[in-house]
Amino acid sequence: MARVILQVPATAVRGSVIELRALIQHPMETGFRPGSSGEVLPRDIIRRFACAWDGEEVFSAELHPAIAANPYLAFTTIATESGTLTFTWKGDNGFAQTETRRITVTP
């Protein structure tokens, strides 16, 4: 499992804009670089990131080879109902990781 640092507010006021931030440990090997043996290293990147609020996708991003290692994504969404935020990363070589956080929305 890759290390992940998430920043999610524990509580938010309904209707307010909240910022969510996600950092994950991943080499994001481009597929264009030669390794120490001189042979090109096979591509190994995260292809897609998504964040769902109680199952409904609120943000997603496609990632490409030019994105730096250990990608950091910060985005905003509107607080709706108390529930579970699910963060998923999917990539080459079957890479798949899911993290969840609870958020309480107050009126």
Place this chain on the structure above:
Amino acid sequence: MRAAVLAALLLAAMPAAGAEERRSGFADMSAATQAMQADDAANPGMLWVLDGEGRWSRKAGRTERSCADCHGEAAASMRGVAARYPAIDAERGEAVDLAGRIALCQTRHQEATPAPRESEASLALTAFVAHQSRGLPIAPPDDPRIALLQAEGAALYRMRRGQLNLSCAQCHDDNAGRRLAGSVIPQGHPTGYPLYRLEWQGLGSLQRRLRGCTTGVRAESFAPGSHDAIALEAYLMSRAAGMPVETPAVRP
């Protein structure tokens, strides 16, 4: 007008800022890179700190003991430790750097195979231990053997080396703040190691950083963990005494 010209000439003739005012490499970075270091949720070095925290309480070696079994809460037992390394290992009577000290615990106390330098395991544990000193002033030990090592390191620092025939001092004392190609030459303080370098796309030790500087002048690099490498580190730490530890720092 003449006074202004004279003042400018005098300023130009003065030794580099290094002499009076020390500044961390942090101060020479762009605002965006500074923001990345300052925010634990954006600083990729924290991923290694987190990894090290997990390893701290993992049992290992023939003794089946974790770091925590002997040292307890790192926040208390490791506070200030990194700020005074390299230090003398009493059993050998020799100086070790922090990564070397941790490797000694792995062989001596855990009876495990020590993690090789620059491996993810070594970097993660070193970053986790050093992070417990973040914000504390660098305070080299008051020990005559360390003083001797610092003097050796100072001589290495001033020695011209490589095909370009440049010493560390010529860049980091005489020309700090000026530019070398695209980069600002920092004063070269070891305040943030192990640190996340954008160029590396990963965490690395001070010794890896020095390899960049030595190959840059086309000189032979110091072997990591060697006597000379530790002497140089001891000198750099004395030169930075009082400056706060930043681990894990971010650098371009």
